[in-house]
Amino acid sequence: MKDWVATTMGLAVLVPTVALLLAGVTVSLDAITLSDVASQNCPANPDAHMTYEAPDAYGGLKPSGEDYFGTAGEQLLDEMKAENIERNLRYLTSKGHMAGTRQDLEQAEYLKKVWLDQGLDQVLLQPYNVQLSHPDLAKPNKVYLLDEAGEVKFTSSVMEEPLDGVQYDDSIPPAFLAFSPAGTVVTEELVYVNYGMYEDFLAVEAAGVRVGGRLVIAKFGRIFRGDKIQNAQRFNASGIILYTDPRDYHPDWQSGEPGYPHTLWLPGSGIQRGSILWRDGDPTTPYYPALDGVYRLPEEQTDTPTIPAHTLSYNDARKLLVNLGGQEVPPAWRGGLNITYRMGxxxxxxxWKVKLEVNNVKRVLPTYNVIGMIRGSEEPDRYVIYGNHRDSWTFGSCDPSSATAVQMEVVRAYGHLLAQGWKPRRSILFCSWGAGEYGFFGTWEWVEEYFKILKMRAVAHLNVDLAIIGTYNMLVSASPLLHKIIKEASKRTPAPDPSLGYETLWDHWNQRGRAASPDLMDYNLASTSEHAPFYQSIGVPASYMLWEINFDEYDWSDYPLYHTTYEDFDAVKNILDPEFRYHLSLGQMWALMGVGLADAKILPMDPEDETAMLRRMLAELKTEYGPNLKENGVSLGSLESVIERFALVAKTFKSHVDNLTNVSPLLARQLNDQLLLLEKCYTHTEGSSLRPHMKNMMFGTNNFNQYDSWLAPGVRDALWEATHCQEPCPQRWQVVRQQLSILQYVINSALLAMKDITRL
Structure with a gap:
């Protein structure tokens, strides 16, 4: 049992803190004169600002003209190898590595050593002491079915059936949902609530079935599992059971098609683990980092679940559902089990009774970020950040180890460039985040510690959580300032499978059916991964991407093996991506994005992409809430006006930059700072009226599903409250007006950031 707790013995002396990297780094401007900032307006010459006068010291060329990547980009593409990614994944999936365990610390130490050996300028192992939730191995969580005499008729499994007959070792946790409080519920009443969405609970109560005081059971899928628990609390349930229904995780189950390892479908004993926190970051230290000696909120003051929750396989859930009475559920609510689904x-x-027993334990334990740096040669205090969390609930071959394996190969390829004498213009950080599965703990604590520095100096956070769950097409979400570099990188990346008729990744991505979204790229950053604290808290441009399924063929909420012990190396090697060519393609594009942002003299960012997003946001508000707004005397005229003024300024800025030549270092710095300030202007100290921690007033999450996004989340929070009021609620419409004013204010701030800084 002691192996479950990562120890800091032997780590008393750590390498210097990241503060040495992020604080106090300056750029000398002593040699710059006023004449250097003068610019010439020349005939239209798109991207003339990218010109570079001389080769690098190592003989390579920096990005110039229409080439955003230079010699370094070509060498990164050539250097990266699929077989190395496969080797990395085999190591990463050799053991389970849940946060707070010995195995997770071992992987962190391994990465640190490898990255130092590969030539990074500095690599730090940085701990934060966060509250983690683990199952009690002596008293594992279970669900029981009891007869009238109290005798146990059924007990849920605590672990999946092993594929080879060999029991799993202690690196794999038994069934649990992290941050479910310990507690026991014994009841004769069980209510089936479909997927546990807010509207599902409303429908149950509308059907005459009260939820309050009762135990509920819901299917995984459609929305974030933590939102299901929050909905259960909103309707005063006494506890909740979640399970993986075969309709979503093995639709061919009834026809006898086998599950994994023969297919990617989930076997009947598969158990999905996961965190149910709906507020990211260490819950005991909100708004400040979990360092030694800090004040921690008492348990009753933390924003954590208050009712017990547990997870079951569909084999075990069937034992409960087949014994459930009451009215039949609507046809759309039926699952894939061969039973009559009833509401209870x-x-x-x-x-007879159902007994839910949860014995989770909360402890403050260290989680470790591994932070590697390539120090920039000209602007070392500007940071292009690669991010991927390292921990997993089990082996994590897809989530997150597929991306960690790719990140390791990206670092190795960069190390090859460094060995030849190459240095980027700006600094590049490679971040392997700790305790990501719990709610992006390592990332949030790091952002909170370096909040002021990153808000000024971070260029972008390029995040990949998991590289692959299918190979049909890519899904890419990104804030608008990164759309340009993503498109250009995809055009230079070879297609993963030329036999499909595509030459470049751009061809594959652009010509094949879209993954999940009708748009090539969307703004659905949501809270699916470690990019969340960067864009939600400090307004740093962020991206998220992975290889997805064909959504015309499948309707998955999660990939079938998600967070189970069956998510192992063989699932990737034997079924998903045997030659690791899709891993490689994503990695090459990821590498190009970083070098483009780190090496270009003027950042390859187009403010007119922001204009497209702003107009879309306005159109969505008009479509969804236009009649409600008009009925309550609320106008969107001022918002529309400021958006059009932004559009004019963005167009002027882009035209000005495109026609510059012989740009001095100081002028380049000024223009880049304007671009970097743009999305940071969207943050507002007070946040949304419903969710003060949601600081970005332009990009945020759906209040009922952390996996979904809302443009203008503060306004949408207020509109939801106002339109769902059962009686006249003038005070709620006052909040709508206030949130619209804040939205208008942050857009105007972005507008001012883009204006010529010499003209007020």
């Missing part, structure tokens, strides 16, 4: 709350046999 009564059980078929009088006096």
């Amino acid at each position: 709350p009564q059980l078929n046999t009088p006096a």
Whole structure:
């Protein structure tokens, strides 16, 4: 049992803190004169600002003209190898590595050593002491079915059935949902609530079945599992059970098609683990980092679940659902089990009971970020950040180890460039985040510690959580300032499978059916991964991407093996990507994005992409809330006006930059700072009226599903409250007006950031 807790013995002396990297780094401007900032307006010459006068010291060329990547980009593409990614993944999936365990610390130390050996200028192992939730191995969580005499008729499994007959070792946790409080519920009443969405609970109560005081059972999928628990609390349920229904995780189950390892479908004993926190970051230290000696909120003051919750396989859930009485559920609510789905709350046999017993333990334990740096040669205090969390609930071959394996190969390829004498213009950080599965703990604490520095100096956070869950097409979400570099990188990256008729990744991505979204790229950053604290808290441009399934063929909420013990190396090697060519393609594009942002003299960012987003946001508000707004005397005229003024300024800025030549270092710095300030202007100290921690007033999450996004989240929070009020609520419409004013204010701030800084 002691192996579950990562120890800091032997780590008393750590390498210097990241503060040495991020603070106090300056750029000498002593040699710059006023004449250097003068610019010439020349005939239209797109991207003339990218010109560079001389080769690098190592003989390579920096980005210039229409080439955003230079010699370094070509060498990165050539250097990266699929077989190395495969080797990395085999190591990463050799053991489970849940946060707070010995195995997770071992992987962190391994990465640090490898990255130092590969030539990074500095690599730090940085701990934060965060509250983690683990199962009690002596008293694993279970669900029981009891007869009228209290005798146990059924007990849920605590672990999946092993594929080879060999029991799993202690690196794999038994069934649990992190941050479910310990507690026991014994009841004769169980209510089936479909996917546990807010509207599902409303429908149950509308059907005459009260939720309050009762145990509920819901399917995984459609929305974030933590939102299901929050909805159960909103309707005063006493506890909740979640399970993986075969309709979503093995639709061919009834026809006898086998599950994994023969297919990617989830076997009947598969158990999905996961965190149910709906507020990211260490819950005991909100708004400040979890360092030694800090004040921690008492348990009752933390924003954590208050009712017990547990997870079951569909084999075990069937034992409960087949004994559930009451009215039949609507056809759309039926799952894939060969039973009649009923709503409850009564059980078929009088006096029988369901018992839910959760024995999770919360402890403050260290989680470790591995931070590697390539120091920039000209602007070392500007940071292009690669991010991927390292921990997993089990082996994590897809989530997150597929991306960690790719990140390791990206670092190795960069190390090859460094060995030849190459240095980027700006600094590049490679971040392997700790405790990501719990709610992006390592990332949030790091952002909170370096909040002021990153808000001024971070260029972008390029995040990949998991590289692959299918190979049909890519899904890419990004804030608008990164759309340009993503498109250009994809045009230079070879297609993963030329036999499909595509030459470049751009061809594959652009010509094949879209993954999940009708748009090539969307703004759906949501809270799916470690990019969240960067854009939500400090307004740093962020991206998220992975290889996805064909959504015309499948309707998955999660990939079938998600967070189970069956998510192992063989699932990737034997089924998903045997030659690791899709891993390689994503990695090459990821590498190019970083070198483009780190090496270009003027950042390859187009403010007119922001204009497209702003107009879309306005159109969505008009479509969804236009009649409500008009009925309550609320106008969007001022918002529309400031958006059009932004559009004019963005167009002027882009035209000005495109026609510059012989740009001095100081002028380049000024223009780049204007670009970097743009999305940072969207943050507002007070945040949304409903969710003060949601600081970005332009990009945020759906209040009922952290996996989904809302443009203008503060306004949408207020509109939801106002339109769902059952009686006249003038005070709620006042909040709508206030949030619209704040939205208008942050857009105007971005507008001012883009204006010529010599003209007020």
